[in-house]
Amino acid sequence: MDDLPPELVVKILNRLNDSEDLARSRVASKRLNSLWREVRAVNLVCTLPRYSKSRSIAVTPFKTIFKNLVEDSRNVRSVSVGVDRALSGMTFDDLAEEDSDELYLTDVEFVRVWLPRVRDDLETLSISDFWIQSCWRRSDVLALVSSNCSKLVKLEVKNAWLSVVGLTQMPNLRHLTLEFIRLDDENLKMVNDCFPFLQVLNLIGVGGLKEPRIHLLHLKSCHWTVSNAPLSLAILAPNLLELRLKCNKPKSLVLETPKLVKFCLSVEDAEGVSFSELGELDTLEVVSPDMYRLIRNTRFGNKIRKLAVDSVKTIEDSERLKLGLGTLLEAFPGIVSLTxxxxxxxxxxxxxxxEGLVHMKGADTTLKQITARVQTSDYADVSFIRYILHNCKGLTDVRLMMHQDTDPRVRDLLISACTMSNQRVRWRWGTWAEGGEDIWVSNGT
Known part of the structure; x- marks a missing residue:
């Protein structure tokens, strides 16, 4: 380490994930002690072991360690402070004191102590609070940050109750993440007004919304996970390219996103979902037991090349069981890949x-590849696959993932029957399991 150029040493120190390791390195080396102040990032996480030890008087409080790291640094461009996910399962019964604030990290008084030291050059700020200490304390940290950090480009706040009172415009902010947040901004008006140049917006489990409306002219990517409350949702973003939206039973959904290219939609009940055609959409992923209604009520556009469908649960309702493969191919005639x-x-x-052997109206498409997971394998799968191959003349690539508990003999029979069905197809086989990764085990022709 002593032979390395100072610039390289600082780069190495900048890659440390935990600034507490950086603090320890100062004791181990005089050179590191002299260079560590050049590090541009402070990143400190309170782990479960540290929290358990913090009840001892002899242990330096987590907030004190963090403040010392910030105060002893210079040229800091990135600050990240938070609690480990392992603490998320704790309850009020686990607290040593009910009114404790030792890990209340969005506390304005705590932030006001260290923020002035880094505010002039700060570009990235992430605060992940301790929910059982922050959920009943409303924080004005957004107003404090907006009035102090004019160069901030990326802001993340998690596990907190946030007020928007006093929030001012942040014209340089491009990336905003609010995750597991109670937000006093029913319609997202202050978010729209004060972060007008956002390009990336992540709203994950944000509560307190009433009729939320995202209206951001420069937004390019959005991930929005809505609570179970039935809301009327609206996204007006003329330059949005990628949208991941998860909602349960929205009263209504308005999308004015003419440039949308990639869309992942997860919805339980699609009765309130309808929107105008998404003319540039190329990739669509739908997670819903109500796919037939979605196709009937919405216009996804005719440029879609990649389609993925997850019906979530076995359909018993006769209305929803109208969804056949032909229905998908007719609704999306331009798809090349179907998952x-x-x-x-x-x-x-x-x-x-x-329905039996009926002609697929949408079978004469550009479909080249099908990827499917199979729960149980039987002769019905063979008949179904042969039916698909007979109707989809352009299909050249079939990838089947069979459940890991499938009897090997049944799997071998399915593979043998399929590969003999059509020589033009390139076959690929694999296994899958709930919560696990797909494993490709063989290729065939």
Missing amino acids: LSHVTWSNIKRYFQR
Whole structure:
């Protein structure tokens, strides 16, 4: 280490994930002690072991350690302070004192102590609070940050109750993440007004919303996970390219996103979902037991090339069971790649068994590849696959993932029957399991 150029040593120190390791390095080396102040990032996480030890008088409080790190540094551009996910399962019964604030990190009085030291050059700020200490304390930290950090580009706040009183415009902010937040901004008006140049917005589990409306002219990427409350949602973003939206039963959903290219939509009940055509959409992923209604009520556009469908649960309702493979191909005639979850595969197979050998109106498409998970394998799968191959003349690539508990003999019979069905197809086989990664085990032609 002593032979390395100072610039390289500082780069190495900047890559340390925990600034507490950086503090320890000062004791181990005089050179590190002289260079560590050049580090541009302070990153400190309170782990479960540290929290357990903090009840001892002999242990330096977490907030004190963090403040010392900030005060002893210079040229800091990035600050991250938070609690480890392992503490998220704690309850009020686990607290040593009910009114403790030792890990209340969005506390304005705490932030006001260290923020002036770094505010002039700060570009990235992340605060992940301790929910059981922050959920009942409303914080004005957003107003404090907006009035002090004019160069801030990226802001993340997690696990807190936030007020927007006093919030001022931050024209340089490009990336905002609010995760597991109670927000006093019912319609997101202050978010729209004070962060007008956002390009990335993540709202994950944000509560307190009433009729939320995202209206950001420069937004390019949005990830929005809405609570179970039935809300009327609106996204007006003329330059949005990628949207990941998860909601339960929205009263209504308005999308004015003409440039949207990639869309992942997760919705339980699609009755209130309808929007105008998404003319530039290329990639669509839908997670919903109500796919048939979505197709009927919405216009996803005719430029979609990649489609993934997860029906979530086995369909018993006759209205929803109208969704067959032909329905998908007719609704999305331009798709090249189709991915089906094991539930979706089962549902459309049942539709095939019920309706029999009928012509797929949308079969003469550009479809080249099908990827599907199969829960249980039987002869019905072979018949269904042969039916698909017969109708989809352009299909050249089939990838089947069978559940890891499938009897090997059944799997081998399915593989043998499929590979003999059509020589033009390139086959690929694998296994899957709930909560696990897909494992590709073989290729075939």
